[in-house]
Amino acid sequence: MEVDTIVQDGVGEDGPPAHAERRIDRVLLLVAMEAEALPMVERLGLVKDETLIAPPASCVTYISQDGRICLTYYGKCPNTGMCSVGTVPAALYTYLAVQAFKPDLVISTGTAGGFRARGAAIGDVFVASATVNHDRRIAIPGFDAYGIGKLQCVAAPRMRKDLGLKFGCCSSGNSLDWHDTDMKLMLEHEAAVKEMEAASVAWVSSMFGTPLMCVKAITDIVDGDQPAHEEFLTNLAAAAEAMQGVVPRVVTYVMGKQIKDLY
Amino acid sequence: MEVDTIVQDGVGEDGPPAHAERRIDRVLLLVAMEAEALPMVERLGLVKDETLIAPPASCVTYISQDGRICLTYYGKCPNTGMCSVGTVPAALYTYLAVQAFKPDLVISTGTAGGFRARGAAIGDVFVASATVNHDRRIAIPGFDAYGIGKLQCVAAPRMRKDLGLKFGCCSSGNSLDWHDTDMKLMLEHEAAVKEMEAASVAWVSSMFGTPLMCVKAITDIVDGDQPAHEEFLTNLAAAAEAMQGVVPRVVTYVMGKQIKDLY
Numbered sequence: 001m002e003v004d005t006i007v008q009d010g011v012g013e014d015g016p017p018a019h020a021e022r023r024i025d026r027v028l029l030l031v032a033m034e035a036e037a038l039p040m041v042e043r044l045g046l047v048k049d050e051t052l053i054a055p056p057a058s059c060v061t062y063i064s065q066d067g068r069i070c071l072t073y074y075g076k077c078p079n080t081g082m083c084s085v086g087t088v089p090a091a092l093y094t095y096l097a098v099q100a101f102k103p104d105l106v107i108s109t110g111t112a113g114g115f116r117a118r119g120a121a122i123g124d125v126f127v128a129s130a131t132v133n134h135d136r137r138i139a140i141p142g143f144d145a146y147g148i149g150k151l152q153c154v155a156a157p158r159m160r161k162d163l164g165l166k167f168g169c170c171s172s173g174n175s176l177d178w179h180d181t182d183m184k185l186m187l188e189h190e191a192a193v194k195e196m197e198a199a200s201v202a203w204v205s206s207m208f209g210t211p212l213m214c215v216k217a218i219t220d221i222v223d224g225d226q227p228a229h230e231e232f233l234t235n236l237a238a239a240a241e242a243m244q245g246v247v248p249r250v251v252t253y254v255m256g257k258q259i260k261d262l263y
Numbered sequence: 264m265e266v267d268t269i270v271q272d273g274v275g276e277d278g279p280p281a282h283a284e285r286r287i288d289r290v291l292l293l294v295a296m297e298a299e300a301l302p303m304v305e306r307l308g309l310v311k312d313e314t315l316i317a318p319p320a321s322c323v324t325y326i327s328q329d330g331r332i333c334l335t336y337y338g339k340c341p342n343t344g345m346c347s348v349g350t351v352p353a354a355l356y357t358y359l360a361v362q363a364f365k366p367d368l369v370i371s372t373g374t375a376g377g378f379r380a381r382g383a384a385i386g387d388v389f390v391a392s393a394t395v396n397h398d399r400r401i402a403i404p405g406f407d408a409y410g411i412g413k414l415q416c417v418a419a420p421r422m423r424k425d426l427g428l429k430f431g432c433c434s435s436g437n438s439l440d441w442h443d444t445d446m447k448l449m450l451e452h453e454a455a456v457k458e459m460e461a462a463s464v465a466w467v468s469s470m471f472g473t474p475l476m477c478v479k480a481i482t483d484i485v486d487g488d489q490p491a492h493e494e495f496l497t498n499l500a501a502a503a504e505a506m507q508g509v510v511p512r513v514v515t516y517v518m519g520k521q522i523k524d525l526y
Contacts, residue, residue, distance in 0.1 A: 056471050058470065079409075079412070079414065079466070080405065080408050082408075082409040085409075086399060088350050088351060091351040091354060092355050092358050095320075095355050095358075135398050138348070138439045138492070139490070140439070140495075143439075145343050146340050146345040151342065174396070174398055174410070175398065176401045177400055177402060179444050180442075207320075207321065207341055208319050229402045
């Protein structure tokens with residue numbers, strides 16, 4: 001399969017938005033790692049909250065003083081002390097945070113790999129057209145689609161244009177690297193972005209009927225020649241800074257608008 | 264790595280049990296698929312409960328009349344209508360069920376692939392020594408161990424001997440098939456059993472400090488020559504029947520005992 005076409009802004013959107021009339025008065029930001037979350041917490045002036053989500057959940061929650069912005073990051077794994085990356089904590093903490101905060105819009109944000117063939121460079125920020133899974137292969141009719149779990153996101157073409165953000169499919173898997181079989185699935189779904197959480201955030205958000213936007217900053221090039229873990233560690237701080245700039249602008253942009261105003 | 268050694272009963276246990284003094288008065292059974300769950304529900308005489316776990320969670324819960332046995336299966340994916348297999352729904356519904364039912368012991372049960380090199384044949388029932396993930400590769404120090412996420416289970420050697428059950432490591436991943444990198448990790452962890460949920464059930468149970476036992480019936484041979492999805496569909500009913508026989512005997516065996524009585 002060839003992936004030499006750069007996806008142009010607006011191409012690949014699936015017509016009019018779902019939840020078009022929904023007014024965005026409460027926004028939930030979901031982030032995997034503390035290093036990604038804390039710069040945004042500071043820039044947005046959020047305050048730690050210890051009442052919204054009770055233990056033993058080890059996620060960490062911050063709220064704005066007006067109560068309209070909530071940020072939850074997935075906290076430390078109680079067994080290893082590492083940041084709880086991957087689809088499992090993402091699903092669990094999305095459920096608990098959406099249940100408790102009742103947002104009008106969920107935004108899954110953080111760092112990601114980007115496909116050079118789809119126009120990604122380090123430090124870029126992408127908005128997702130849809131989320132898929134590339135590591136859930138189940139070759140039984142019906143289960144194959146469940147495994148991929150493709151779900152449309154709030155593509156927000158007007159917002160992307162106004163804020164200068166890139167666009168493409170976001171593919172999630174539980175490994176930082178990729179295997180040939182992962183790559184085959186990512187190419188089939190024309191992935192522009194590869195990360196480790198969004199598809200499970202999407203699955204849980206869809207369960208609540210809450211629209212999801214994904215905003216991902218590129219730390220490493222998936223179809224480049226450096227191993228993901230090396231580029232990731234080198235560029236994490238730069239990408240966190242890009243997010244610190246963009247995510248508050250996204251939140252300000254969407255707040256008080258209807259979903260259709262983003263189109 | 265060679266895997267030509269059949270694991271003998273009792274070999275590979277890590278000394279005395281955790282939670283040794285814990286008395287088992289409430290047991291939570293967790294199952295992925297309806298076809299696995301309903302024969303057990305019938306044999307155990309459980310009654311549907313609609314109050315313990317509220318929507319939008321799409322898991323389905325049954326409880327015994329004395330309130331000491333709860334079975335939750337993961338229900339239908341709201342988007343595709345398929346059974347919610349894999350680590351994402353397993354983690355979410357383990358959390359909600361343990362939070363609501365407050366069991367003394369969680370039992371993750373259902374069908375699985377088995378390794379012939381570790382003594383598995385179709386229809387066998389295995390108890391897990393530990394759970395690991397084989398599809399969470401993160402080559403950053405600390406995150407590598409988080410990705411594998413190895414957690415000890417209630418190995419219950421005395422119970423295994425009394426009930427004639429086999430024993431070995433249970434490796435979880437989100438694909439029904441496996442590729443060479445998955446297999447490399449499964450062999451490194453001396454997996455006897457391959458399935459799609461237990462490691463995330465273990466992660467969430469550990470968060471609550473609740474001991475986990477895994478009881479898995481073999482539908483397909485991982486290191487055989489038939490594709491997993493063909494053998495799985497052929498043998499699902501037979502394995503469900505094996506579980507229908509064994510799981511109620513396991514529940515009867517553990518109920519009222521302390522964890523140390525299983526050793």
